[in-house]
Amino acid sequence: MIVPAHNEAGSIASNLRVLLANAAPGEFDVVVVCNGCTDATADEARTVAGVRVLELEQASKIAAIRAGDAATDRFPRIYLDGDIRLPTATARRLRDELVSSDALVAGVPGRLDLSAATRPARWFLAFRSTLPVFRSGIIGAGVYALSETGRARFGDWPQLLGDDQFIYRLFTPAERVTLPGHPTTVEVPASLRTIVRRGVRIRRGNSQLDHLGLPRPPSGARLALAEALRTPGLRVAAAVFVLTTAWIRLRTRFGAGGDW
Numbered sequence: 001m002i003v004p005a006h007n008e009a010g011s012i013a014s015n016l017r018v019l020l021a022n023a024a025p026g027e028f029d030v031v032v033v034c035n036g037c038t039d040a041t042a043d044e045a046r047t048v049a050g051v052r053v054l055e056l057e058q059a060s061k062i063a064a065i066r067a068g069d070a071a072t073d074r075f076p077r078i079y080l081d082g083d084i085r086l087p088t089a090t091a092r093r094l095r096d097e098l099v100s101s102d103a104l105v106a107g108v109p110g111r112l113d114l115s116a117a118t119r120p121a122r123w124f125l126a127f128r129s130t131l132p133v134f135r136s137g138i139i140g141a142g143v144y145a146l147s148e149t150g151r152a153r154f155g156d157w158p159q160l161l162g163d164d165q166f167i168y169r170l171f172t173p174a175e176r177v178t179l180p181g182h183p184t185t186v187e188v189p190a191s192l193r194t195i196v197r198r199g200v201r202i203r204r205g206n207s208q209l210d211h212l213g214l215p216r217p218p219s220g221a222r223l224a225l226a227e228a229l230r231t232p233g234l235r236v237a238a239a240v241f242v243l244t245t246a247w248i249r250l251r252t253r254f255g256a257g258g259d260w
Helices: 012-020 041-046 061-070 088-100 119-128 163-170 192-211 221-229 232-253
Strands: 002-005 030-035 051-056 077-080 105-107 110-113 143-146 176-178 184-187
Touching: 002 061, 012 030, 012 041, 012 088, 030 041, 030 061, 041 051, 051 061, 061 077, 061 163, 077 088, 088 105, 088 143, 119 192, 119 232, 143 163, 163 192, 192 232, 221 232
Parallel strands: 002 030, 002 077, 030 051, 105 176, 110 184
Antiparallel strands: 077 143, 105 143
């Protein structure tokens, strides 16, 4: 299990304890790769028994994933963001699904924690969560798993902004499986300003994948918008989504900065 972590000192130890709470000794080979951390993430991770910790000076999730891959030979292999809580039972389900089926990649849906979000941010995220591409797992959930055959689909990880988008687009729907009933809880941007900055980064990541020749999956936005027009409770959320998405496209086109 590869866990890239960047400045997650406040939550990494508790997240790892949730992950290993019901695990048998040695059941999971957990490699936490602290990348570019300026806090005590590595020290906190080392307080959890059964965890190996690597440290990289560079703040790069892809570099962390590469280092984690090089540090283990175990499969199936789970890639878990350091700020995501994944119970032991869900980790087992991901592993066992890839062992017992023909799927090459497995994921779970992400459940958004909107408690700290402003009302406009909630509207945007509420509508976005209705898009099929976000309901199918892997993208935005903070975790996915690859079988040995799935990992052999490509060599070294390309230098990209979105590893989950890369994995989603690399495999066909028939090769992917989503486990219902096991969502992760994902902290979301608290404001539209942060959403826009992150959106710029995501669009740049998508452009990188386009240049690799990977087909872009349909988001289902048109169908979702048509449904929203027929649903009074979704009309405001849809309007906020459309306007914010347009602003993200403009900022991306004119080279405005995104988040790190």
